[in-house]
Amino acid sequence: IDSISMNGKMSLDSYIGYFRSWSGYRDYLKKNSDDPLPNVKARMLNALQQASGNDTIEYTFPVFILLGRKPSTNNG
Numbered sequence: 001i002d003s004i005s006m007n008g009k010m011s012l013d014s015y016i017g018y019f020r021s022w023s024g025y026r027d028y029l030k031k032n033s034d035d036p037l038p039n040v041k042a043r044m045l046n047a048l049q050q051a052s053g054n055d056t057i058e059y060t061f062p063v064f065i066l067l068g069r070k071p072s073t074n075n076g
Contacts, residue, residue: 004063013053016041 010018016037019025029035041053048057 004065006061006063007059009056009058011054012041012044012048012050012057015044015057015059016053 019037019040025037045051045053048055050057
């Protein structure tokens with residue numbers, strides 16, 4: 001397998017809501033007075049030529065899996 005991804009559809013409002021759920025976003029708001037997501041939403045609406053945030057968009061999220069194991073402490 002070369003890559004794994006999650007594909008789906010959701011409204012643009014739900015997509016922006018997904019970003020709002022990130023802890024990094026909340027941490028940013030604690031340190032900064034400006035909320036970047038309204039501007040992001042406006043730019044996405046313009047780029048996608050959509051009338052509202054209720055319109056459906058398709059998304060693809062790449063999935064990264066890291067595998068590891070503890071080194072063996074057995075000397076045999």
